[in-house]
Amino acid sequence: MNPTNTKNTDGGQKNIEQDKIEDLKISFRGSVLPAGTHGYDQARKIWNGMFDRKPALIVRCVGTSDVIQAVNFARHNDLEISVKGGGHNSAGTAVCDDGLMIDLSLMRRVTVNQEKKTARVDGGCLLGDVDSETQLYGLAVSAGIVSHTGVGGLVLGGGFGWISRKHGLSVDNLISAEVVTAKGQLVTASERENPDLFWGIRGGGGNFGIVTSFEFKCADIGREVYSGLIVKDFSDARKYMQFHRDYVRTLPDEMTVWMVARHAPPLPFLPDDVHGKMVVIIPFVWLGEPEEGEKYIKPIREVTKSLGEGLGMHPWVGWQSGFDGLVGHGARNYWKSHHLKNLSDACIDQVVDFAGRLPSEECEVFIPHMEGVPSRTSENETAFSHRSTPFVLNIHTRWQTAENDEKCLAWAREFHAKTKDFASGVYVNFLSQEGEDRIKDAYTGDAWDRLVAVKNTWDPENRFHMNQNIKPSI
Ligand SMILES: Cc1cc2nc3c(=O)[nH]c(=O)nc-3n(C[C@H](O)[C@H](O)[C@H](O)COP(=O)(O)OP(=O)(O)OC[C@H]3O[C@@H](n4cnc5c(N)ncnc54)[C@H](O)[C@@H]3O)c2cc1C
Structure with a gap:
């Protein structure tokens, strides 16, 4: 299924009477935007450029009273509701066709x-x-x-x-x-x-x-954390991943080390000829004294040669926005994901094979290591499930133009299918539109x-x- 062609059948074309819209405006503090009004097209945009949906009405709430009025308005007029927070869900759920989009993005205190x-x-x-x-x-x-x-x-x-x-x-x-x-x-x-x-x-x-x-x-x-990126040649990917799967599981909770296979961004610490090359990037964050953190990083440096590294104390706010530019708004995105029980040799073979033929320069294969405190918290504590799974495989397929849809979707689906045997569960926030059985996979x-x-x-x-x-x- 191509998400751009998906029409939610629960909605249907709605003509909301003008009088009702005017009544809503009387006590609504934010803006009320029917189709065609100034600001409507901007407000209906979400992060994932695959979705071009047109709500019958968008309300941009500025307070709780606006949200209550919006929910009541939808109920009284039998309108489908979508809720937009940051608009980033890759499944496009923040925006609906023909219904009421309740936009919270002005509520940011x-x-x-x-x-x-x-x-x-x-x-x-x-x-x-x-x-x-x-x-x-x-x-x-x-x-x-x-x-x-x-x-x-x-x-x-x-x-x-x-x-x-x-x-x-x-x-x-x-x-x-x-x-x-x-x-x-x-x-x-x-x-x-x-x-x-x-x-x-x-x-x-x-x-x-x-x-x-x-x-x-x-x-x-604190305001700074010892953190950084170590960049490895993709030709050593298999060897590095075999090391990584065991190494990260020995680390204390203070250390988080992840793995991303992608084309190298133009990072200032990388030589020019590495920019755009396939690499494995190892980002890490250490919560503690830098000297101690450095000891934990040493084995990563030693296992295979590095093409470059940028390590040190970074302001937290800067580190947290350091990756923003790689995943900006408006591109076409399709995510497939599951938790991995382990990174067996057979699983690594699939990862290296598919990462080695990314269908666009912007795609990445993202493998965060989980465990730590969440895995020692009881499964019953919250609805979030599968707390003990060590790794997540997130296939971030990202490209710019619709003509590449078929190629990119097919790559992601095939990659996902080929790693199914190593999977157990999925993170609900990484799902695309995949149906009820898949949603169930996110929970026990x-x-x-x-x-x-x-x-x-x-x-x-x-x-x-x-x-x-x-x-x-x-
Ligand atoms: C670039 C990028 C990076 C990401 N990184 C991470 C990460 O590091 N860790 C992680 O855990 N996840 C990450 N995610 C996944 C992210 O958690 C989901 O995409 C999430 O749905 C984004 O929330 P949002 O408010 O921006 O999305 P929206 O699309 O606005 O909302 C998604 C859904 O959440 C509901 N919703 C949103 N706000 C509210 C609200 N206030 N009240 C009730 N319902 C609401 C609605 O049902 C809505 O359809 C990332 C996603 C992207 C695109």
Whole structure:
């Protein structure tokens, strides 16, 4: 299935009466944008250029009252709802055809409590907003690695990044959330209030309501981290990967070392003739004294020759936005992913084979190492499942023009199929539009049953279905 041609059949062409739109505008603080009005085309854009959907109406909320009015408006007018946080979900779920797009991207306030080491974060914030504000105090919220990604979708699906091995996933650091329900009511979800909802939103995605603000526990990481990139020749990829699979599993939680096979970006520390060559990039972050971190990095330097390296103390905010340019807005993207039980020789053979014939210069094969604190947290704690799987394989297929769709989609699907035998589960936030069975793969059987029960309670009419949908059973 080509995502650009996908039309959501639950929606249908809607003509919303002008009077109703005018009524909504009276008390709506943000902007109300019917098709054709100034700002509509900009607002409906999302990160993945594969999706060119046209909602009947876009509302750009600036506060909780706007979100409540939007949900009520959709219900009263029987409009399909899509919710846009940072607009980064590669499956394109932030935008619908013909329905109501509830855009939270103007809701970006972050308030830090330095004493308690907590942060209150609006539902439309980007990761960069959170880093900027928390770093004023040397604090950070455990989240992802690209600053223009939205907090909303990332956290509701789980959320992992450079500090999650040491400090837990984003959902493990969530203290509470303010949620607008399908009935347009504002409720708090926490261990004490509505604990079933609190459990569900920690991994179950946007299925249960719209989160207007999150409250997080912050980690004290300081303003600079010892971090960097070591770049290896792709001709040594097999040897390096065989070393990497065992080596990373010996590391303390303070050290996170990942692996990316791609064409070399024009990094300043690489010789000119390496730019554009196929390489394996080893990015790492160490949370501790740099001298100690350097000891852990030594074996990476020794196992195969490096084409270049850029290591040192980096400001956290700078490191967190260092990869932004490689994954900017508007390109065509197709992601296929699964967790890997291990990186066996046979699995590495497939990775090296497919990485060796990337269908475009911008594609990458991304293999983060997980484990650490999340893997020692009980599976029942949150809806996020498969906590003990050591590796994720994320096939980032990225290209610029529609004429390359077929070639790029076929490569990703074949690669994914060929690594299926080594897989167990998937991260819900890395799914494309792959159907209900695949969504189930993101959860254990118990978690899935529990998620359906939470859905039955909080959204029995499935108003929030533009997501990796958990259908109610009643
Ligand atoms: C460049 C890039 C880098 C990434 N890096 C990481 C990473 O390091 N770690 C990681 O864990 N994931 C990462 N991801 C995956 C990311 O977690 C998902 O794409 C996520 O859905 C993005 O959230 P968003 O708010 O930007 O997306 P959107 O497309 O806006 O939202 C996705 C869905 O989430 C729901 N949603 C969003 N906000 C809210 C809200 N406030 N209330 C209720 N529902 C909401 C809606 O159902 C929506 O359809 C990355 C993605 C990209 C594109």
